[in-house]
Amino acid sequence: MKKNLLITCVMLLFAVVSMAQNKITVSGVIADKVGETVIGASVRVKGQENMGTITDIDGKYQLSGVPANATLVFSYIGMKEQEVVLNGRSTVNVTMEEDSQLIDEVIVVGYGSAKKRDLTGSIVTVKAAEIASKPSVNPLASIQGKVAGVQVVNTGRAGQDPEIRVRGTNSINGYTPLYVVDGLFTDNINYLNTADIESMEILKDPSSLAIFGVRGANGVIIITTKKAKEGKTQVNINGSVGWKTVTDHVSLTNAEQFKMLYNEQRMNQGGDPYDYTVWNADTDWQDEMFQTGFLTNNTVSIMASGERSKFYLGLGYVMEEGSIQSEKLNKFTVN
Structure with missing residues (x-):
């Protein structure tokens, strides 16, 4: 009996010693791809949520009492989670990678935002290149025929705003849409130089117009003007000439x-x-009244941006003769 008790005690002693030998202290440094240490990264033993630590200001960590065959889990916000099997190692240095994921494109609508897929067809974006490809006196004339559901009718009169209807006439308050230029509400945009426009968004659907209330009942046209781009100095010179005549x-x-x-x-x-x-007499009064009008549109813009300052300067000159004799417009713009 005493012999069996002695053997049992010896076996338990060996088991305790063996368990103590399987526990190790693990330390190391966590850094990113460029070599910068990661502060506050989480280090924990997989399967033992109560055993873990975080890295210090130098990106170092130390964890005691870890099983020699344990798996360490390294995680940090914005980084990919990594698992490392110790296999008896006491020093483990980890290089973490950024966790970049593709997210849905978001469009800002008024003071809120929405996923683009939820607004397909209700918001149309016209870029600067598309506007510049059709130079005109008024920016609205440049989108004629480019946007479905938006009717733009030019009167031919020099300097007169085109008639624009978004989704037809749907309000007792007329049909003129609301214009938002760089976040500011305005009734017309005839003071803008077409070359100064970066993009134009046309909001047609009620879901995208709700934020504007009754003012957006006839549609909303959001315009963003050009800004200086950091690290670049650009000089743009554009000129165009044309003629117009009444053919019908x-x-x-x-x-x-x-x-x-x-x-x-x-x-x-x-x-x-x-x-x-x-x-x-034998006079055709239409020939006497109408004329072949000449028009020219010339713009110069300079933009630059440095570490402490940035600027954009846009100058424009427009001369347009109307379809009716004696009509003529001269317009200078400075932005």
Whole structure:
């Protein structure tokens, strides 16, 4: 009996010694790819949530009483979680990688935001390159025919704003949309130089217009103007010339046709033919009133940005002759 008790005590002693030998102290340094130490990274033993520590200001950690065959889990916000099997090692240095994930594209709507896939078709973005490819006096004329559901009708009169309708006429307060230029509400954008526009967003759907309330009932056009880009100095010079004319004239009679028709009318009414002895003119008043108008659009912009300052300067000159003689517009813009 005493012999069996002695053997049992010896075996327990060996087990305790063996367990003590399997416990080690692990230390090391955690850094990122560029060699910067990671402060406050979490180090824990997998399967034992109560056994862990964090790195100090130098990115160092130390963990005592760790099983020699344990698996350490290293984690940090914005970094990929890593697992390392010790296999008896007492020093483990880890290089952590950034955890970059693709997120859904977000569009800012008024004072909120929404996923682009939820607003497909309700928001249309027109970039600066698309606007610049169709130079015009008014920025709205540049989007004519580019946006579905938006009707832009140019009157041909020099300097007059085009008529624009977003989703037709849907309000008793008229059809003019709300303009938001760099976050500020305005009633028109004829003071803007087309070359100064970075992008133009047209909001057509009620879900994207809700933030604007009743003011957005006729649609909202959000415009962002160009800003200086850091580290770059750019000088842009653009110029364009063009002509415009009225091609669809109303068909009119000439002088001889008018005399014949008027005399037929008088005779059908029991009268005598009219005496046209002193009426010898044959004038097409449409030719006298309309003209082939000349227009030119010239812009110069300079943008630069340094460590402490940045600026954007845009100058523009527009000259446009109307389709009707004596109509002419000269406009200078400074941004």
